Amino acid sequence: MNDLSPKLIDMEVLERVAPVIRVAAHPLRLRILDYLAVSNEPKIVSDITECCGAAPSFVSQQLRILKDQGILRCQRRGTNVYYTIADRSLLHLLACIRHSQGGEQAVGATIHRGEE
Amino acid sequence: MNDLSPKLIDMEVLERVAPVIRVAAHPLRLRILDYLAVSNEPKIVSDITECCGAAPSFVSQQLRILKDQGILRCQRRGTNVYYTIADRSLLHLLACIRHSQGGEQAVGATIHRGEE
DNA sequence: TCACAATATCGCAATGTTGTGATATACTGA
DNA sequence: TCAGTATATCACAACATTGCGATATTGTGA
Numbered sequence: 148m149n150d151l152s153p154k155l156i157d158m159e160v161l162e163r164v165a166p167v168i169r170v171a172a173h174p175l176r177l178r179i180l181d182y183l184a185v186s187n188e189p190k191i192v193s194d195i196t197e198c199c200g201a202a203p204s205f206v207s208q209q210l211r212i213l214k215d216q217g218i219l220r221c222q223r224r225g226t227n228v229y230y231t232i233a234d235r236s237l238l239h240l241l242a243c244i245r246h247s248q249g250g251e252q253a254v255g256a257t258i259h260r261g262e263e
Numbered sequence: 264m265n266d267l268s269p270k271l272i273d274m275e276v277l278e279r280v281a282p283v284i285r286v287a288a289h290p291l292r293l294r295i296l297d298y299l300a301v302s303n304e305p306k307i308v309s310d311i312t313e314c315c316g317a318a319p320s321f322v323s324q325q326l327r328i329l330k331d332q333g334i335l336r337c338q339r340r341g342t343n344v345y346y347t348i349a350d351r352s353l354l355h356l357l358a359c360i361r362h363s364q365g366g367e368q369a370v371g372a373t374i375h376r377g378e379e
Numbered sequence: 380t381c382a383c384a385a386t387a388t389c390g391c392a393a394t395g396t397t398g399t400g401a402t403a404t405a406c407t408g409a
Numbered sequence: 410t411c412a413g414t415a416t417a418t419c420a421c422a423a424c425a426t427t428g429c430g431a432t433a434t435t436g437t438g439a
Contacts (some may be wrong), residue, residue: 154301161290169288174277185270226406226415342385342436
């Protein structure tokens with residue numbers, strides 16, 4: 148009943164954060180992030196595709212979504228395209244998931260907006 | 264190229280976690296969670312509705328989604344229904360968002376599956 | 380019992396997401 | 410230049426989500 152609005156997170160902030168969270172809300176995209184995080188180096192699309200066990204075109208689409216959100220960055224070298232994590236926001240989330248694989252799970256991330 | 268699959272988070276786990284993250288990927292639902300977290304006590308639907316500035320029917324639907332995922336719990340008392348946080352998984356996420364309102368933002372959560 | 384307030388559900392149109400297969404583009408080496 | 414490999418885009422059907430207004434349900438107090 149009493150007004151808590153000064154304590155609440157700005158609706159504007161929530162609206163900015165929600166799409167980033169949405170990007171993480173898909174098993175395949177989480178897998179891509181996890182793979183790139185564990186690899187700790189740029190990876191080419193065919194490797195990412197293989198580790199996902201999904202159709203290349205679908206993986207490519209998901210890579211684009213992640214890139215458009217600024218989570219990934221890519222660089223072409225010859226016929227290959229290397230993807231790497233550009234925004235480490237969601238890594239905390241992955242770490243939490245990993246640490247709780249049996250029983251309770253965790254999700255944690257730090258969403259950077261703008262520069263690193 | 265080399266096989267990192269033993270280090271990767273199980274696809275099964277990612278598939279279980281993704282829907283919970285998805286539930287958080289909406290500004291209104293984040294607002295509801297934030298409001299209940301800050302209030303730190305059960306709140307009735309009309310209060311939640313007011314703090315959301317959305318149509319009652321829509322808020323009610325979102326409350327159901329959160330309840331169905333086990334994030335919220337509710338209890339009717341007379342003509343009112345009190346909602347409260349049942350699963351503190353996503354609170355870490357809210358805390359991270361709050362701490363980074365200006366500049367970089369953060370998302371963090373611990374997803375409990377099953378009992379508290 | 381009835382009017383009323385609080386909440387929930389329904390029905391629906393608009394929009395977005397998922398996943399596939401076909402096709403296009405970019406680059407390399409022969 | 411051409412065939413071939415790697416990646417991206419397109420078109421599309423199936424399905425899910427968003428958000429609203431109308432209607433239903435639940436419980437209270439008169």
